[in-house]
Amino acid sequence: MTTLWPQGLPRTLDYPDGTVADLLAGAAHAYPDRAALIDGDERLTFAELHERALRVAQGLRERGIVPGEAVAVHMPNSIWFTVAYYGILLAGAAVVPVNPTQPPLALRRQLDDSGTVAVFTHPSVAGLMAESLENSEAVRLVCLAPATAAAPAGDRAPAAFPVATVAFDDLMKAEMAPATVVDGDAVAHLAFTGGTTGVPKAVRVLHRNLFRNVLQVACWRSAALPHADAEGRVTLRHVTEAQTPHHIPIGAATGISIAPLFHGMGMVSQSVFVASGLTVVVFGRFDAVRYLDTIEQLGVHAVTGSPALCHAILAVPDVRERDLSCVRLVSSGSAPINPAAAAELAEVFPNAVVSDGYGLTEATMGVAISPLDRSMPRPAGSTGLVLFDTEVEIREPDGVTPVTPGGRGELWVRGPQVTDGYLGHPELTAEQYVDGWLRTGDLGTLAPDGWLSLVGRAKDMLIYKGYNVYPGPLENLLREHPAVAQASVVGRPHPEHGEIPVAFVSLKAEAGASATADDLIAYVAERVAPYQRIRDVVIVEELPLSATGKILKTELRKRAADS
Template identity: 30%
Template structure:
């Protein structure tokens, strides 16, 4: 099937922002707990940030790190960076020192935009990376005096300033020149999001302006998002799916998005009722939590029409979808998509008039999907299991500074995903699991080598291996298998390792359980055989 025509031609998404800023300048693009940010304001503020970056020496191709939760400043920085031809690289705000140091160091980044409450983590890596410019912002900076929906207390804190840093809003107000307009190609890299690829430590997936535009058109089509839509964005903007739905679709369609710092079920109900929201991208546990809010029936949810939903931990079933339809007064919910960072996600979609429950839908227009035998590389018959491969204008350019990993994943224009699945006779995809050893905890990708590289820093740990084990709520959780140093064996407990891990890594990466062994199963060359740990 031919690709979906672009609504106003092939150009970077920030040019769609400029277009809307001229055509509908006063229309709200984002509403942040009652504070409206217009298309004209977003275009102007992102221009100002581009000019500020240019003033401190940032140029086309440089990498700029974003280290903050959902907020208007995130979107301002995102487009300011891309307008300059520089590259956005999101870091999870759950990162601790080792994780941030790894990604910033791998990027060679010199500039970071961070939330002020995350500065202690940034400070720990300053002397271990090339960072020279730190922009700090407070989540309260854009909050209105009279919020229209509940504001979480964690973002109502006063701004905290630190020496040798730049205040984000002060920096924008201090700009008096227009930014340069670099020559850009649609194939220039605009985003680097870190992912496991097929194995190993996280790698920067290089995504282009074209990748973003193509998949944004796909997601907008799949979600039936029109200019008059009122959207809700609660998924993390630093995650590829949250970015696609919360930033790109908004700007492409010219719609208005109510942006939330993070998911809170009561506030979601308030937002839908107060703003008559029409579209929401969610995960299944979010829907379940919203339906469990006491007195939820007092909120009017009948404006909500379309709710693409991703199964993380809890599977979206037909009975659950019917329950949601009754709860909201008619909103349709369906499996959102199959996709991965390397393809800018959203490779499949569920046609609302032809839902097949238990599948991830069929390929987007313009996306080719095939299932191949891993040993021969040949396509398998419908219904047979194999490796999922995809090809489209959304395919990434490769991994940052990792040509071997790129060659293993990107072959003849196809992404070899390392995921296993099948296509039925009607072309519907069923995702069945991962050939690779990446672990999915509540939808977050966890790379065993990364957790192991942190665990080995514990003074009592001699060797560490990490595997995923099934969990009814989170899909998978982390299990660590550890060999202790002889002089620590008697004094170190599993609880000690878990408590230490909570201080050293993101919450979802912390081992749920720890098993001690005298040795780990390994090949003759010393490579740990994790599959034998799973079989044990």
């Protein structure tokens, strides 16, 4: 039984009927003149964001897009990504977010698999889209968005598309019309993920999944409860006794986020920010110095990103000389952040709570988040408490038997954010979605008082001489070494021992930050049982990262096997 819970917040939410369209309408009504998005010199108020999205929705309808059809967003982060996203949803269509940098063959596969009929793209990546559409029988419309400060056009030649094309500005010339009313069981996102199997496939995120997960996260982040007015517009109201200086004040804060909007964390967070009336600075290609400059200049309240972004911030030489006292919330997601990095962030942002979180695309986005209350200090290594109306069980590999209390096992999740399965993959859906529960493929522990901790992916665990070795704790130990910037541990096949733990490590650039492979092997050996010791260390300039900031362990396993 969970005993810990943020003071003043209920354990369950009273969810209004609605979709994220009602959240956008609520924000436009509650704070119409407040800036919703800032992209260089371009700004959109909440009222303007709602208006532009309604016009895009009508422009899509006029060009034959009907409710239930799939529309892809193939764009880098920009102010127009968000407008396109809401326009698609307000037209009753499903959003297909795709990585704008992937090669044409991979892009075409995702367009075909999702049944995409229209695409929003951008000058910097339009050539990739044009190539992927050759001989396409499904896509019948392309909308080209303008360049912005966050997403410049680059020097690529204009693309010629083999299907009908419309400029974004022309799409927004449509007359405003009400949003298409959709049922909660309609598909909102077809979000691609490798998931627990590694095979890219589209997750069916329903409108009720999206709406409720947005409210779960937004109410947690703002210490609030949802409210629907007589017109069905949904806003948040603070629970006064639950508020701390670290919660996002509704309609009164600025945030900055670098998370890719095509990724679940970035895409769903758009609506979390809208629900809380947060002004969001749209940030393009990441530059740690410029990122810190922006925080200081705008007095940013909340910063979000991946552990890789956090490590990049900590690596800025003068980071401890800056005035970052305005920041009250540092939110890390997409992968667990290790305790050593969290401690350093707490030094750099002296007035902030460093909040970790856990989620996955199959659960829309969020499952657990650490409380924003300093009277509830988070145990080292914990990712937080499970959100409102959400259950987590830790089970043995058979997927049925619960582990002993506090023991390690595989996480199973049940809650309103658990999605409808994989599009076109009934066999995989049946394996991962069982009796209302989602098998996550993640390994962790659940303490009796409710703290959830992760130790890695089930597929990342390695077996050395019959012992289970979990990479997560070893990576955290390595990161505690004063010379280590980042670390990742994988298994290397061994003829006698099964697998041996191999660490890939990047070192800090600052003066005096040096260590040899032998130094690091000895450092870990002094702190773990013999079977857990690192057997080899490979020092690299940098670790390979995905577009969302996750370390590419598949690539590291290949390197380990070949060395």
